[in-house]
Amino acid sequence: MRTMWKGAIGFGLVSVPVKLYAATEDHGVRLHEVHDKDGGRIRRRSVCSVCGKEVGYEHIAKGYEDDEGRTAILTRDDLADLPLPSKNLIDVLAFVDADRITPLQLARSYYLAPESGGANKPYVLLRETLKKTDRVAISKITIRTRESLALLRVEDDLMMVHTMYWPDEIRDAGGLAPPDSVTVRPQELKMATSLMDTLSEDFDFEDLEDEYQRALDELVTARLDKKTPTTKTETTAAPDNVIDLMSALQASIDRADKGEQDEQEEQGGKGGRAARKTARSGGSGSARKSAAKKSTTKDGAKSTGTSKSTSKSTAKSASKTTAKSTEAKKSTAKKGSAKATKKTAAKKSTRRAS
Numbered sequence: 001m002r003t004m005w006k007g008a009i010g011f012g013l014v015s016v017p018v019k020l021y022a023a024t025e026d027h028g029v030r031l032h033e034v035h036d037k038d039g040g041r042i043r044r045r046s047v048c049s050v051c052g053k054e055v056g057y058e059h060i061a062k063g064y065e066d067d068e069g070r071t072a073i074l075t076r077d078d079l080a081d082l083p084l085p086s087k088n089l090i091d092v093l094a095f096v097d098a099d100r101i102t103p104l105q106l107a108r109s110y111y112l113a114p115e116s117g118g119a120n121k122p123y124v125l126l127r128e129t130l131k132k133t134d135r136v137a138i139s140k141i142t143i144r145t146r147e148s149l150a151l152l153r154v155e156d157d158l159m160m161v162h163t164m165y166w167p168d169e170i171r172d173a174g175g176l177a178p179p180d181s182v183t184v185r186p187q188e189l190k191m192a193t194s195l196m197d198t199l200s201e202d203f204d205f206e207d208l209e210d211e212y213q214r215a216l217d218e219l220v221t222a223r224l225d226k227k228t229p230t231t232k233t234e235t236t237a238a239p240d241n242v243i244d245l246m247s248a249l250q251a252s253i254d255r256a257d258k259g260e261q262d263e264q265e266e267q268g269g270k271g272g273r274a275a276r277k278t279a280r281s282g283g284s285g286s287a288r289k290s291a292a293k294k295s296t297t298k299d300g301a302k303s304t305g306t307s308k309s310t311s312k313s314t315a316k317s318a319s320k321t322t323a324k325s326t327e328a329k330k331s332t333a334k335k336g337s338a339k340a341t342k343k344t345a346a347k348k349s350t351r352r353a354s
Contacts, residue, residue: 005143006115009126009152011092016122017115018090020143020161024109029216079145087142090150090161095135101151104170107163112152123159130154191249198256 005020033042046055062074085091114123130136130153137152141161149164222229 001111004110005141007088007090007141009090009092009112009139011126011137014122014126016126017119018112018123018159019115021111021113022108023111023160027210028213029220084142084145084147085140090139090141090152092137092139092152094138095130095133096138098134098136098153101136105164106151107148107165110161110163112159112161127154127157127159130159188246188249191246191253195249195253195256198253 001021003019004022007018007020009016009018034040035042046057046060047053048055061076062079064072064074066072114120139150139152139161141148141150141163143163149166151162151164153160153162219229
């Protein structure tokens, strides 16, 4: 992993030498512009709009044009002389509670590692202090030529830096939320919660993939191999209007349940196909074994016949025993019923006599 930045974390009189590494990367295919007729690369030239001449890189500067049409020209030397106190320093401004930071404020992520063995002790001290207090550090950092607000926090056993948007870079969201007069019923909340639970079962981030990127890779491979691209995947259009919220929630739950059932059936189908393959291979093996069995001795056949005879005798004996037991139970039941009838008649006779 390539080091992007070297410097130190500074808070008070404590300094922790560290190195910065990019925590994320793009996995996309790099495409460039070409001529669709012959595949030639498209080249762009830097041409001056005033003199019409091509300008070399060493003569290209930065500029800013105001509303009145005036242009301020800023050379590389001008930009290099600008003060950047955080060029080689992660300057901690304050430590705040972690729940005060929202994902809206975060931009890019970086791993932060100790620069050398001598930096391990202060690094671990700062890391454990942040863990124990459940706080994060607000700081500034300069990556390349731009100073950014930054968040320093702990991820497992490593500290991380997240560049942040400045407060004036976050737009006001006023007026975007639905009005307060819009309410939902408890039944709707219950249905929505049930749908959330259904969609959350067996969810694993590792199972997610970029389907567009996979399709793009297949398309590029097909073009390189002079083959016809695979069929395009159909996309489902988003509904333009929700008429009945409860019906939509119930339909969503039913569809999620059906998706799980189809997946289980598909897995069962794969198991059935495997079983049929096993049966076919077992059948061919049985045919070979049958040919071998035909060459056995007559004594073995007699023994088999004796075994069958014994099995039949045992089965008949068991059947007779079961029949006798059933008849005995029926007889006992009849006797009990007769006794009960006699007792009832005796009681009625006694009542009449009295």
